[in-house]
Amino acid sequence: MASRAATGLFDAGTIASRWIADYCAPGRTSDVLADRTPGDTAWTAVFEELAGLSGDGLDLARERAQRHAEDIGTGFRIAGEGEERRWPLSPIPLMIAQAEWDGIAAGMAQRARLMETLLTDLYGEARLVHEGHVPAALVTGSPFFLRPLSGLTPPGGRHLEFVAADLCRGPNGEWRVLADHLHAPAGAGYALENRLAMARMLGGLQGRLNIERHAPFFAAFRDGLASLCRRAEPRIALLTPGRLNPSYAEQAHLARYLGFLLVEGADLAVLDDRLYVRTIAGLKRVDAIWRRIDPRLLDPLALDSHSAIGVAGIVDAMAEGNVVVANAPGSALPEAPAFAAFFPRLAEVLLGEPLKLPNIATWWCGQDAERAHVAANLDSMVIAPAFGAAPLGLPQGAALGATVTGDARAALLADMERRPQDYVGQEVVRLSTMPVAADEGLTARPFILRVFAARAADGEWTVLPGGFARIGEHPDARAAVMGGGTWSADVCIHGPEPVAPVTLLASDDTTQLRRNPGTLPSRVADNLFWLGRYLERGEALLGVVRVLLGNSISADTGAALAEDTVGRLANLVVAAGAAPAPRAHKRAELTQLARTALEDEDGWYSIRAINDQARLIGEISRERLSADMIRLLDAPFPSKGSLLDRAGSAQRRYSALAGLSAEHMARTDAWRFHDMGRRVERAMASIRFIRAFGGAEATADDLSTLLDLADSQISYRQRYLTGIARVPVLDLVTLDPGNPRSIAYQVAAIADHLARLPVLSDDGLAEPQQEEARLLAAIVSTARAAELGDATLLDIEARLGRLSDAVARRYFLQGAEPLRAAGLVLA
Structure with missing residues (x-):
């Protein structure tokens, strides 16, 4: 029908006039459109705009209204439900x-x-x-x-x-x-x-x-x-x-x-x-x-x-x-509702004038005459709770008296007699x-x-x-x-x-310029920090699943990874709690392992489960995140295509979220906590990958897998033309400060964020979280790739954990802690 309008068979004015004429057919009573005063062109303008938007049908207008409401981020939740619902917006105002x-x-x-x-x-x-x-x-x-x-x-x-x-x-x-x-x-x-x-x-x-x-x-x-x-x-x-x-x-x-x-x-x-x-x-x-x-x-x-x-x-x-x-x-x-019965008289007493907007006729049963009147006219009234909460006689709340019959009616009348103050009678409003x-x-x-x-x-x-x-x-x-x-x-x-x-x-001339982004509550900083950690955690696990799918399971792949390398990938998935250990490393078992780790909903710490944690944080951080970021966090988990296709869709979503945080979040303290969470989690994931695939006995498959997981294949190939060797790989993914995926880069970024965040004292001394970051940066910056072993990696991992704890103690709410006495700042 829209195409007919577009070709000129119907113009917007003609369509609007027909809609209104059909709607206002004889028999329509008490309707704001049918009752409009002569010469009122407002409704005509509305329908002309709608016709110009969607042609001869209203489906497109309805879809656009809903889409605009969703783009703004409008939603609501029914009491007792965990998930938000879409806000239902009619296209006709x-x-x-x-x-x-x-x-x-x-x-x-x-x-x-x-x-x-x-x-x-x-x-x-x-x-x-x-x-x-x-x-x-x-x-x-x-x-x-x-x-x-x-x-x-x-x-x-x-x-x-x-x-x-x-x-x-x-x-x-x-x-x-x-x-x-x-x-x-x-x-x-x-x-x-x-x-x-x-x-x-x-x-x-x-x-x-x-x-x-x-x-x-x-x-x-x-x-x-x-x-x-x-x-x-x-x-x-x-x-x-x-x-x-x-x-x-x-x-x-x-x-x-x-x-x-x-x-x-x-x-x-x-x-x-x-x-x-x-x-x-x-x-x-x-x-x-x-x-x-x-x-x-x-x-x-x-x-x-x-x-x-x-x-x-x-x-x-x-x-x-x-x-x-x-x-x-x-x-x-x-x-x-009980007070509504007294408003007409109170307006005269307190304001000296009648109500300009009268309320519907109401009788409070807490008075003898009114109770008798309601009981005698039950079938022509709405019976409602007097104070909001449903009394015994109205377990489902307000009801038309005529619809309450049998035992329910007897129970209502009995409770009205026993506790009349809990009830009101109201006229039935059309x-x-x-x-x-x-x-x-x-x-x-x-x-x-x-x-x-x-x-x-x-x-x-x-x-x-x-x-x-x-x-x-x-x-x-x-x-x-x-x-x-x-x-x-x-x-x-x-x-x-x-x-x-x-x-x-x-x-412009009345606004004092300021570049201070304002107050950042500790709870918000905590949420943003963990949003960054969850997103990075999900992406790291997804990286393992994609390497497993792309190099060991896909029928389109050439030579598969060696079984020992595949076993290490599977062990990473199992150690993350994302799936149970497979009985064997055959195609069927590995496919099931990848599927569970990607989208399980039955208790395993899958990528879907991690995404759910990020989504919940997004829900309580709406005032700090863009509508695009909220939309990506709220989007349904990928369900179309093959397992590898779904993993690819999830990866593109992670990339989009990372891009939004990197390019669209102002460089405020809020962004610093979000980015710091990402850096902490990425560094910890890198340590797990290096320990799994970068040991002294690492094979070419192990090192290639490590480069894949560290997203550093291209950087390595451009830098080293002689093939894969262990020490250069370790240097690139661990100690190279110019590689945005290296541990050194993450540690430097964390130290920089902490140096720029507010401190509680003016003595110039480093706070505990800053000291931890500086010590960690010194260890990483003086390490040598050829001497890098499990002991050093475990020490770095432990220090990252202590650093995260120090950040939480300093900046986040700590349970029932009433106030921070040390270095208290009041402003």
Whole structure:
């Protein structure tokens, strides 16, 4: 069909008009496209752009949207799953006119003010409880109420800095709130990533429709956090629970975009009521935290003592005004569905005005009259947990009352009678629909809009122009049925006025030049060091497998290696734990050995297993690695072609990763740790190869294999024209400082990295890791190839191990070590 468009049989405008006419056929009700106002050309522009991209079908547009989302690195994880899923992006954005959006934004800002005022009272004087506007049980009985925070005034007197809400559009076009998100609102990063992907695919829309940009909102949020800090140039961090969190990819993207440090609890420490991050240069002060962990786990001293991911003492630091925590712990209190029943009245009491964005009708069963009403109207309501956690009567969470029958219904009513405070009844909401590309055309699906608001530097609330839409899998438009949604969509706010091209990039005349790349947390340095080691370890083992395949197994090879040489190759594989020892050195046994070492998934330390270790490190280092590098680490293990073909594909991937780190990583301390890990591992692998194939009785096959494993065949042939000899081979792969694969080269590179990394004292004396490197460099530089034996090689290997340990002791986190007292640096 695309070819028909290309030949002029259909132009983009004709295709777009037909799509819209077919979609808006009679019978379509409560749909944002069918309900558009006369003269609204925004949707026409969208479909014209899509038609120009993919012709008469939408398959190409759908594929491109998904590919752009993957290129950006968007992903998410379902709780309990180990692997990330692709972020499902629809190619059709949700279009909202500026006039309609102004009402949504005003309602969202009002709602944020209401929440802040409510929290200030409930954690302060509790006047609302005393006067009967809020039942005491709604507060003290809520798991979201953190009693240790009562009476604590957060820095700047603000509990909330960033909030979100899920909105639904009803049959008459009105917008209402389905749920509030206060304690750690997720999704802003996905909204940003959706916009980046759609801008790449439908770039023409920005100019045609004057679409509002996201950058001013994020800049305002960043400035708002900074305004509460006590230092002019504060250090701000995003505190994540770690890579297994469902939205970890989003958190990494946001940290990179905003320039925040991405930290975990183990990276942080409190000293004298100030918060610090453990870095390779000592302790560096943190002025503000954007918290994305459960507030109850934030501080094991003040809150949950069992928390293993929090920071001991951070609540005290917050109480002293030394660190801003956004949002403040305990701020999730009004997020409980039970509170929705009281918001209309609280808006009148606290703000003196009605809600501009009303929430869906809610009845909290903790009150006698409301409980009776819900029980009497069970079949026409959604029955939901009052405080998030599923009670006994709703083991699967919220449910349509009419669908709860038999024993389940009896159990629900019994538990509602026993613990009524655990339940709410809510009206059954019917959602508007929007067009999605499915079923070989346009299909209507219900959607929910997530909107975000943040405080700017002046303390006022600003609303992200758009957010993101979650689109349901089934046509059923009831909110309780839609669930979490299947697709996401960008949300575009369009208007008549041109939009200024605002970005987060500061102007040249206001930015102070700096070449210091910033703070490197110890955990990040550790991860990058081991990423380098794993990649080099996998490549070294792959080198052994490829030599084994190419010279001993392949039917296309001429003369095979001698059996003793083959045996040594097999022994290297076995010693690495990559495969069991073969019964014999025949073709079938060696093929199985190579296959196990390459791709085993049943417990052997295969190349695939090593790649998995590297991939996991890549997942938790997204903010430090390029999208190309993450994509290569995440790519499926090669599975096509012969065994030798798959090994070749794996080698090309290793080469690409090495090239990216060598040519695309800035020469920062982060790169130094990554490269140092590679050098340590390569030197250790070289020692194993030399000991196996470079002994006094080495044959020509042994020495040729050693040159292959050291990737030095060409260098040797160019240098020596008389054939292979042991001493020249040993000199080239061990002691030649000009050979990038030699041990001497690796040791010199390690010593140079350590000389350039920060030290904790200013006495000019070498630290232990530097001393180890210098001693090792002296041994290697004074060694002679003719005298090189097992004793010297074993000594070098042992020193490399001690050097690696010294680097870890100096720069990396050491278990439960609270603080480094010696040479402590505070900044």
